[in-house]
Amino acid sequence: MGGKCPHRSVKKRRYSHKTHRRAKFEIKGDDMVYDGLKKAEDGAKPLPQDQDLPGMGQYYCLHCDRYFNNASVRDDHFKTKRHKKRVKIMMGDAPHTQLDADLAAGMGMPDNGPKLMSF
Secondary structure (H helix, E strand, C coil): CCCCCCCCCCCCCCCCHHHHHHHHHHCCCHHHHHHHHHHHHHCCCCCCCCCCCHHHHCEEECCCCEEECCHHHHHHHHCCHHHHHHHHHHHCCCCCCHHHHHHHCCCCCCCCCCCCCCC
8 A cells, every 4th residue: 555656657758848849840841742752753763862961861751751870760660650640641632732721711813703895
């Protein structure tokens, strides 16, 4: 009877607030990734080597817009829930554009009615 709670010693390991916010702004938006996927489907070319990127920029996930140090880490990433969710989103309908937002807000092309013939 009494004593510590048994699950007190196990803490959830979460990102700090600053790290989470930074990671949120580093990734590209859905529309930019979707455009990149469409371009990649047209013609696949090898990735150029860049010393500033992890793994010289050779191990890249198109859907998540992330670089990895080696192939095994990238393959482990392909099995994660976050990657599978991102693939599902990207393979669905095209993301909304600014034109869609304008039309939904009623700021689309003006409808001036039928044109009258003028002589």
